[in-house]
Amino acid sequence: MEFLIERGHDGPARFGNLKLRSLSTPTPTLIAGVSIPEVKLTYWTVGRDDEPESKQRIAVLPSLGTIDSALVHSIRSDEDVLLPSLPPSSSLGPEFAVALLHEQLSVLNNHGEDLAASRAIVRIPPRLRPEDMDSLVPEFSKLGVHAAAFLIDGSLGPEDMRSLSLRARLPCNWLALALGRVNPNAIPLLVYLGFDIIDIGRAAGAAFHRIRLWPMGSEDVAGSAELRYCPCHACVSWRSMADTPDQLGDSTLVSHNVGVYESLLSESVQAAHAGRLRYLVESMTHSSTAHATILRMVDKRLYGYLEEFTSSSGGGVLPLVGPESYNSPVVRRFREYVASRYAPPKHKKLVVVLPCSARKPYSDSKSHKLFTQAIDSGLHRGRQFAAEAIVTSPLGVVPRELERAYPASVYDVPVTGDWDAEEVSIAGEALAVHLAKFDKSVVVVAHVAEGYEEAMKAAESRIEQSIVYTTDGHSATSKQSLEGLRETLKDLSDILSLSPGPRNQLEEILRATADYQFGTGAGEALVPEDSALRGKPYGTILCRVDGAQTCAFVGATGSLSLTLEGARLIAPLKRYWVRFDGDHIEGGSVFAVAVRDADPGIRPSDEVVIIGADDDVLGVGRSEMSGREMCEFERGRAVSVRHKVE
Amino acid sequence: MCSYLLDGSREQPSSEQLEEQFARAMSKLDGAEGPLSVKLYTSGSFLDPEEVQLSARASILARLRNDQRIQQVVIESRPEFVSDENMIQLRNLLGEREIELGVGLESSSDFIRRICINKGFSTENFRRALETARAHDIGIRAYVLVKPPFLTERDALLDSVKTARDAAAMGVTTVSFNPVNVQKYTLVERMWSKGEYRPPWLWTVLEVLRQSRESLPRSVDIVCDPVAAGKGRGTHNCGKCDDLLTASVRLFSLTQEITDLGGVDCECLPLWRHILEHEDSSLLVHDDLRSNPEQRL
Ligand SMILES: [Zn+2]
Numbered sequence: 001m002e003f004l005i006e007r008g009h010d011g012p013a014r015f016g017n018l019k020l021r022s023l024s025t026p027t028p029t030l031i032a033g034v035s036i037p038e039v040k041l042t043y044w045t046v047g048r049d050d051e052p053e054s055k056q057r058i059a060v061l062p063s064l065g066t067i068d069s070a071l072v073h074s075i076r077s078d079e080d081v082l083l084p085s086l087p088p089s090s091s092l093g094p095e096f097a098v099a100l101l102h103e104q105l106s107v108l109n110n111h112g113e114d115l116a117a118s119r120a121i122v123r124i125p126p127r128l129r130p131e132d133m134d135s136l137v138p139e140f141s142k143l144g145v146h147a148a149a150f151l152i153d154g155s156l157g158p159e160d161m162r163s164l165s166l167r168a169r170l171p172c173n174w175l176a177l178a179l180g181r182v183n184p185n186a187i188p189l190l191v192y193l194g195f196d197i198i199d200i201g202r203a204a205g206a207a208f209h210r211i212r213l214w215p216m217g218s219e220d221v222a223g224s225a226e227l228r229y230c231p232c233h234a235c236v237s238w239r240s241m242a243d244t245p246d247q248l249g250d251s252t253l254v255s256h257n258v259g260v261y262e263s264l265l266s267e268s269v270q271a272a273h274a275g276r277l278r279y280l281v282e283s284m285t286h287s288s289t290a291h292a293t294i295l296r297m298v299d300k301r302l303y304g305y306l307e308e309f310t311s312s313s314g315g316g317v318l319p320l321v322g323p324e325s326y327n328s329p330v331v332r333r334f335r336e337y338v339a340s341r342y343a344p345p346k347h348k349k350l351v352v353v354l355p356c357s358a359r360k361p362y363s364d365s366k367s368h369k370l371f372t373q374a375i376d377s378g379l380h381r382g383r384q385f386a387a388e389a390i391v392t393s394p395l396g397v398v399p400r401e402l403e404r405a406y407p408a409s410v411y412d413v414p415v416t417g418d419w420d421a422e423e424v425s426i427a428g429e430a431l432a433v434h435l436a437k438f439d440k441s442v443v444v445v446a447h448v449a450e451g452y453e454e455a456m457k458a459a460e461s462r463i464e465q466s467i468v469y470t471t472d473g474h475s476a477t478s479k480q481s482l483e484g485l486r487e488t489l490k491d492l493s494d495i496l497s498l499s500p501g502p503r504n505q506l507e508e509i510l511r512a513t514a515d516y517q518f519g520t521g522a523g524e525a526l527v528p529e530d531s532a533l534r535g536k537p538y539g540t541i542l543c544r545v546d547g548a549q550t551c552a553f554v555g556a557t558g559s560l561s562l563t564l565e566g567a568r569l570i571a572p573l574k575r576y577w578v579r580f581d582g583d584h585i586e587g588g589s590v591f592a593v594a595v596r597d598a599d600p601g602i603r604p605s606d607e608v609v610i611i612g613a614d615d616d617v618l619g620v621g622r623s624e625m626s627g628r629e630m631c632e633f634e635r636g637r638a639v640s641v642r643h644k645v646e
Numbered sequence: 647m648c649s650y651l652l653d654g655s656r657e658q659p660s661s662e663q664l665e666e667q668f669a670r671a672m673s674k675l676d677g678a679e680g681p682l683s684v685k686l687y688t689s690g691s692f693l694d695p696e697e698v699q700l701s702a703r704a705s706i707l708a709r710l711r712n713d714q715r716i717q718q719v720v721i722e723s724r725p726e727f728v729s730d731e732n733m734i735q736l737r738n739l740l741g742e743r744e745i746e747l748g749v750g751l752e753s754s755s756d757f758i759r760r761i762c763i764n765k766g767f768s769t770e771n772f773r774r775a776l777e778t779a780r781a782h783d784i785g786i787r788a789y790v791l792v793k794p795p796f797l798t799e800r801d802a803l804l805d806s807v808k809t810a811r812d813a814a815a816m817g818v819t820t821v822s823f824n825p826v827n828v829q830k831y832t833l834v835e836r837m838w839s840k841g842e843y844r845p846p847w848l849w850t851v852l853e854v855l856r857q858s859r860e861s862l863p864r865s866v867d868i869v870c871d872p873v874a875a876g877k878g879r880g881t882h883n884c885g886k887c888d889d890l891l892t893a894s895v896r897l898f899s900l901t902q903e904i905t906d907l908g909g910v911d912c913e914c915l916p917l918w919r920h921i922l923e924h925e926d927s928s929l930l931v932h933d934d935l936r937s938n939p940e941q942r943l
Pocket residue numbers: 230231232233234235236256
């Protein structure tokens with residue numbers, strides 16, 4: 001089989017193209033048995049099911065122990081084959097799972113002449129230990145296998161979680177199948193987790209139980225006097241003939257059920273193209289508690305896998321509606337980057353802690369304009385000594401300099417002022433970590449109320465600086481509070497005897513963004529003391545060193561783009577590098593095949609430095625995939641080049 | 647079935663206890679008219695001296711010999727105890743009576759017997775036992791397990807039919823199908839309670855009987871007396887058609903007529919057909935509970 005992964009990512013979800021017997025099938029796609037003709041891609045058990053006419057098909061070798069050479073020989077030489085195994089059992093433990101993989105290896109070794117490994121799909125039992133997976137998969141890779149099937153039992157419980165965790169360990173360029181009992185509401189989740197082919201045999205299984213499936217649940221047709229309205233073709237033609245439940249035939253139910261899967265798949269694919277698949281997955285958590293539970297487990301246990309393929313930029317508004325968003329990869333990554341990469345300018349003597357605003361970026365909002373006025377008039381010409389930290393859920397803390405960074409500039413949350421315990425704890429933790437980066441002598445001015453204040457109080461015991469609260473029970477935007485803030489800052493300005501001086505806002509924004517984007521130290525490397533800065537805060541800012549431009553800050557995306565000169569300044573940090581196999585880049589792209597090695601820290605959409613064999617900078621550009629994919633893929637565009645050495 | 651499935655923790659009865667038990671069973675035959683067929687069902691092997699001491703064996707066989715009504719005796723044994731010595735003893739003690747040795751072949755696939763049933767003999771052992779018995783004009787009744795664990799529904803169906811054909815080709819006199827039932831404190835019970843095992847569908851049992859009857863010579867009897875049929879722990883269908891189909895299985899065992907099988911056209915038939923297909927490709931066990939969450943609620 002030929003499986004190509006194409007451009008674009010939304011988390012681990014990917015788009016691909018599967019060539020089966022010279023017919024192209026775009027993935028992700030659905031698969032079902034010969035008895036469900038509505039589904040184009042078909043599996044059939046050799047020697048047992050009728051051979052399907054469709055070219056888009058995968059042969060199944062029946063259970064281990066019934067395999068003989070004649071059976072294997074009977075399969076067309078250009079057909080892909082699911083390897084034989086046994087129905088898995090949790091009762092027999094991990095050794096049994098290992099034995100099942102060894103059996104599949106020996107099928108490949110014993111029938112190599114009739115069954116090329118490149119056509120084989122290995123079945124991974126849910127009870128396989130992760131370490132056994134890691135040691136056995138290379139054995140299959142060596143033979144040329146690059147496809148694996150995982151079992152989903154549909155309960156979205158611990159067994160399914162095992163299969164999802166094992167899927168996350170698959171090499172990037174392998175095809176991944178989800179077989180078993182997949183209910184419609186699990187389709188977005190499985191697409192999100194990078195499954196390329198999803199079994200919907202359940203469409204028929206449910207129909208024969210007289211169950212009509214729906215995106216968020218199901219309906220027992222036999223047990224209900226009044227059926228739900230459905231506009232699908234199958235149901236419309238049933239209603240036009242007769243509209244009693246007992247006239248709703250099995251074939252109508254199968255067609256309807258398949259339609260529900262098809263529509264959820266297309267919704268998932270479209271959402272993934274728009275970068276909103278995670279939002280769709282979060283929405284589906286309301287279909288069942290099991291669904292909500294497994295997404296939490298996925299976020300907790302597979303964070304590394306999700307984050308690795310999650311783009312570092314995004315278009316449009318990012319809705320973060322409920323607790324299922326608190327640990328979504330973009331949100332958690334932002335918190336972790338701010339905690340580990342942001343370094344406050346050393347001269348700060350005050351930190352003003354502010355609440356977030358519904359409108360983004362914050363400084364465009366009414367409330368933040370009021371805060372800015374109060375701070376400006378309170379501090380006056382000592383303004384440069386005040387840092388601003390915006391408390392928000394679920395991002396934690398956003399330093400003012402990073403308010404345009406992704407996702408701080410685009411996230412959207414329901415704002416009520418009431419926070420739940422998890423939100424308070426997340427923001428409290430972020431505050432404690434953030435404030436610990438400032439000198440102990442710095443004064444924290446907490447201009448916060450409600451949930452924001454609770455978060456501040458939660459962090460209080462871990463804050464070493466003195467804290468002044470300025471709201472006194474009123475809302476942060478009330479006249480009294482704003483006046484309190486102004487007065488407090490005025491007093492502090494005297495007490496701390498802040499001297500007048502210029503405010504280096506452009507430099508602060510550039511350095512903070514550089515650190516956020518490329519890691520600690522990047523700000524100082526890229527924007528040294530003697531650099532010349534031009535532009536507007538949060539607009540476009542250009543940085544020149546010795547007359548040569550090094551980078552530009554683009555307010556619309558809140559990110560830096562590098563010039564070749566800037567790339568040379570960043571290169572010694574040994575981060576975000578892609579080692580090109582050659583000494584000269586042709587054209588506007590670097591393809592994965594030409595990547596010799598790459599920083600595994602690279603995420604899709606990152607600004608990356610292309611280097612040659614001797615670490616010499618050859619170009620800069622934007623990554624189209626994660627660093628690991630650049631190394632593992634043999635095809636596809638790895639980097640879109642912006643500047644290159646001619 | 648073997649200890650792997652049964653966890654046979656029952657205590658070994660003493661020689662006296664066995665004889666007593668036998669006497670009690672025989673007393674139930676008081677007043678019955680011949681010809682009679684007696685089956686000695688032991689948990690393992692009647693011919694295993696560790697299990698049934700030689701003195702008990704001799705005294706039980708002597709009692710059978712002295713009862714003129716008894717025309718046929720069926721004794722259970724594992725293949726390794728089917729020796730010339732034991733066969734001579736049986737022949738001597740039971741005279742001209744028809745003797746059948748019930749041997750748990752379970753499956754003619756060594757792979758399935760080893761992996762799914764965990765029995766320690768090969769099909770070759772079975773064949774040799776069969777030939778030894780035949781030399782003494784003693785027949786073999788092959789017990790065939792329908793749906794041991796770790797098989798899909800269709801694996802189970804096909805394996806049972808193939809086993810019956812293989813057994814007939816080897817020369818057995820009777821094929822007795824035993825659909826697996828879920829017994830307490832067994833591995834199968836553990837799997838069943840987690841939704842990882844479902845006893846065979848009655849449709850499967852019917853299909854096994856039909857296909858076997860079609861392909862086996864009339865001289866070989868095919869019988870099936872399913873335990874707990876129609877119950878969750880036994881072979882079952884949807885609950886609506888179970889009683890009629892079970893009755894048809896029992897009737898078939900007496901008449902050997904294929905036309906006596908089935909006779910009901912239930913709406914669970916397409917579901918069973920779907921499961922045959924889908925279990926093979928997905929390897930998902932289609933248990934009753936999770937397949938139908940609506941009915942669970
Ligand atoms: Zn419909």
